[in-house]
């Protein structure tokens with residue numbers, strides 16, 4: 492079996508990037524790369540596709556290394572290039588599963604669970620009024636989610652976005668928001684708070700200390716991601732669990748973070764961190780330190796379902812992000828419907844990715860740029 496074509500398409504309004512790999516035997520694999528300007532064009536860049544055309548798609552790890560090596564030689568290693576590689580890698584696994592007649596999770600070592608617990612990212616209240624935050628939380632909870640996330644960074648009037656400072660009023664507001672959410676939700680519903688890297692360690696530590704009595708599931712990305720020692724210092728200074736990882740690439744990118752135990756939980760985004768097998772490697776690295784694996788995910792349904800295979804196949808998975816509640820394009824992109832039930836996704840037993848792209852829906856959402864899998 493040989494790869495004869497690699498194609499992509501960019502969707503709208505949310506710019507999800509789909510990848511399609513076609514073989515000489517007519518088998519087609521679908522994947523999704525983390526969205527971003529030009530990612531769909533990188534997927535079909537010859538420097539990348541030259542590593543694939545004519546090759547056996549079932550040699551997934553070898554082809555991942557070949558793509559990585561060729562792009563490194565061109566001076567590109569992470570960022571949008573690794574996103575493109577990640578989406579292609581998922582499509583290769585889809586083919587490998589279909590041709591062997593088993594789900595991808597089987598090829599990744601088998602499964603630990605039959606259902607993947609999903610948390611809903613609510614972003615923020617409809618207004619600054621804390622009542623609107625609680626109302627949104629309770630509405631999402633009533634729809635079956637027992638893990639819910641809010642962002643605490645989008646507030647107005649941050650005094651100076653460059654020095655990461657927060658006013659005392661904002662610190663108090665962050666504490667009041669989380670306290671009201673915690674009190675408004677069922678005690679068995681887990682609450683997660685995301686800081687989006689914007690805060691100074693001293694300011695956000697005040698928030699994290701105040702959160703200690705709220706029993707949060709985690710406080711995510713409290714400070715910028717680059718300085719692992721600063722992250723470790725913060726993590727060690729509070730019993731509020733600290734989560735980070737969506738801006739790291741490949742298992743090597745997680746090595747310092749995990750080995751220094753600089754976070755209590757890691758949140759790699761597999762549609763950009765290197766795909767499914769690299770996701771398994773990251774999870775296994777974390778598991779050596781008993782660190783839970785909770786993938787960041789803002790993919791459409793293709794990428795989301797691809798990541799469930801890793802979530803099923805690693806012991807330390809706890810939660811998978813879901814970002815697009817009530818998004819009709821998300822819901823219509825696959826033939827399979829109602830994928831999330833009671834805050835969980837059933838692990839598929841069908842070969843490969845285990846889901847089928849709704850071609851008409853995807854074509855309707857496709858941006859007329861490279862065309863619909865024509866590039």
Ligand code: MG
Pocket residue numbers: 685687711712737787
């Ligand atoms: Mg986040």
